[in-house]
Amino acid sequence: MRRYTLVLFFLFLFLIFRPLFVDAGSGIHLLLQADTIISKVKIDTSSNLENKVIDEVIQSKKAIKKDKVEYLSKVTQYGFKDLFKNYSYNSSMPYASQVNPYAETYMQDYLNAHKDYLLKLRKTGKPYFNFIDGILTQYGLPKELKYLAVIESDLKSTALSPKGARGPWQFMPYTARGYGLVVNQNEDDRTDYFKSTNAAAKYLLSLYKDLKDWLLVIAAYNGGEGRVHSAIKKSGSHNFWKLQYDLPEESRNHVKKFIATHYIMETGNTDGNVANSNFNYSDLSANDSSAITAQLTDAEKKDVDSTEVSGRYIAEVIAKNISMSMADFNHYNPGFNNVLSTGNEYKLQLPSQKMDEFKAKKIQILNESVDQLLQSVKTDSKAGEPSKK
Numbered sequence: 001m002r003r004y005t006l007v008l009f010f011l012f013l014f015l016i017f018r019p020l021f022v023d024a025g026s027g028i029h030l031l032l033q034a035d036t037i038i039s040k041v042k043i044d045t046s047s048n049l050e051n052k053v054i055d056e057v058i059q060s061k062k063a064i065k066k067d068k069v070e071y072l073s074k075v076t077q078y079g080f081k082d083l084f085k086n087y088s089y090n091s092s093m094p095y096a097s098q099v100n101p102y103a104e105t106y107m108q109d110y111l112n113a114h115k116d117y118l119l120k121l122r123k124t125g126k127p128y129f130n131f132i133d134g135i136l137t138q139y140g141l142p143k144e145l146k147y148l149a150v151i152e153s154d155l156k157s158t159a160l161s162p163k164g165a166r167g168p169w170q171f172m173p174y175t176a177r178g179y180g181l182v183v184n185q186n187e188d189d190r191t192d193y194f195k196s197t198n199a200a201a202k203y204l205l206s207l208y209k210d211l212k213d214w215l216l217v218i219a220a221y222n223g224g225e226g227r228v229h230s231a232i233k234k235s236g237s238h239n240f241w242k243l244q245y246d247l248p249e250e251s252r253n254h255v256k257k258f259i260a261t262h263y264i265m266e267t268g269n270t271d272g273n274v275a276n277s278n279f280n281y282s283d284l285s286a287n288d289s290s291a292i293t294a295q296l297t298d299a300e301k302k303d304v305d306s307t308e309v310s311g312r313y314i315a316e317v318i319a320k321n322i323s324m325s326m327a328d329f330n331h332y333n334p335g336f337n338n339v340l341s342t343g344n345e346y347k348l349q350l351p352s353q354k355m356d357e358f359k360a361k362k363i364q365i366l367n368e369s370v371d372q373l374l375q376s377v378k379t380d381s382k383a384g385e386p387s388k389k
Contacts, residue, residue: 003367005235015374016253017365018140021190025145026309028119041195043126047190050075050209051209053068053071053072054072054205054209056068056209057072057139057202057205058205059208060200061075061169061180063138064138064140066141068140069137069138069139069140069141070140071113072139073137073140073141073204074138074140074143075294075346076140076141076205076208077142077212079208079212079214080142080144080210080215081215082213082215082239082241083215083259087313088143089262089266099242107260107263108187108254110210110253110256110257110260110370111264114260115264118150118260118264118265119264119268121150121155121265121267122264122268125150125155125265128155128193129146129151129169131193131197132146132149132197133146135194135198135201136197137199138201138202139201139202139205141201141204141205141307142214142262144214144262145204145214146255146302147258147261148169148200148204148218148258148266149168149169149197149200150261151171151254151258151261152168152169152170152221153167153168154168155168157192157193157196157237158189158191158281159341161225163370166188166190166191167188167190167192167196168193168196168197169190169196169197169199169200169203171190171199171200171203173190175203177188179200179202180199180202181195181197181199182380197271201286203212203221204217206220207221207225209218210225211225211228211238212238213238213240215240215255215258216228216232216238216240217232218246218254218255218258219240219247219251219252220251220253221254222250222251222254223247223248223251226248227251228251231243231244231247232238232248234246240255258333266313267349294332294333294334294349296331296332296349300332300351303351303352304332304349304350304351304352305349305351305352305355306347306349307348307352307354307355307358307359308345308346308347308348309340309344309345309346309348310313310346311340311366312340312366312369312370312374313336313340313365313366313369314337314369315329315333315336315337315371317365317368317372318348318358318365318369321357321361321364321365321368322354322357322358323357323359324350332349332350332351333337333346333348333349333350336348339355
């Protein structure tokens with residue numbers, strides 16, 4: 001019995017002090033491993049913080065604070081990762097160079113059937129779009145979402161569906177009440193553009209908190225979250241293009257309508273010829289952004305080195321340490337911070353001389369990035385705490 005007790009005692013001591021001996025003589029090794037360790041912390045912290053801020057915004061009855069709006073605008077833009085190359089549409093760039101080529105055949109039949117009406121609405125709907133943009137911006141939401149009101153109601157505040165959905169955002173009564181709208185025999189806030197758009201912004205944020213993808217949110221807006229989750233489970237994917245045929249046809253078509261409407265409203269074209277994209281999405285999944293590539297000139301390609309990085313490197317810290325402007329860094333490495341924040345690896349590309357500088361300062365850059373990350377997390381967490389009186 002005594003021997004058994006001693007064995008347990010020494011085993012206990014070993015488990016307690018083992019971390020002190022593992023890699024004890026390899027400080028550099030521990031620093032290099034920090035990529036993986038911090039990456040896990042970042043994912044958990046980002047998800048928890050993101051959900052916390054979304055909950056606060058949804059529940060708030062006052063104007064949203066600027067820091068929260070800026071934060072949400074950064075995290076929610078990634079929700080269009082399976083539609084746009086750089087997560088959002090840039091009107092100054094050719095449509096074909098930034099949109100998923102799957103969209104061409106996907107929206108073609110809808111364009112052919114509704115192009116004349118959509119072109120007309122493109123002219124008459126501008127005041128509505130500007131109004132909706134102003135409210136979506138206050139919630140840190142992508143402006144592209146304004147086109148959801150087109151496919152829901154043709155922007156009509158009096159629109160009423162056979163099932164009882166009403167207003168520009170086609171709220172059912174129980175959903176409307178859940179987001180603060182009054183719906184009774186004497187008053188119906190669903191037809192109030194200001195009130196209903198604010199409610200829609202909160203509802204969209206709620207769906208995004210759950211699904212983290214705007215194409216899936218649009219499908220859920222039509223058919224409910226339950227059907228989207230069933231499609232995710234059945235397909236084993238969160239990528240709309242891979243699970244679309246596991247969705248109800250109406251929900252699948254809702255996404256088609258949204259993409260086609262966005263195309264016409266932004267370009268004024270009706271041919272849907274967007275296939276000449278230089279961005280290959282064919283193997284891109286919800287958790288893999290490695291396909292994002294920089295558009296370099298031939299001269300730049302001759303003097304570029306690359307290396308795979310993961311963990312919590314921050315673009316701004318790298319650029320500062322290698323004396324490179326952010327414009328140049330983003331040119332070589334589009335979407336750098338967004339990709340690493342998902343836990344994926346990124347193929348870092350830099351001019352040869354700058355790559356040598358990066359490799360020489362790699363550990364320093366990582367440590368500085370981690371310090372900045374942890375500081376921002378602390379600041380964001382304190383910002384969300386109630387003031388003490």
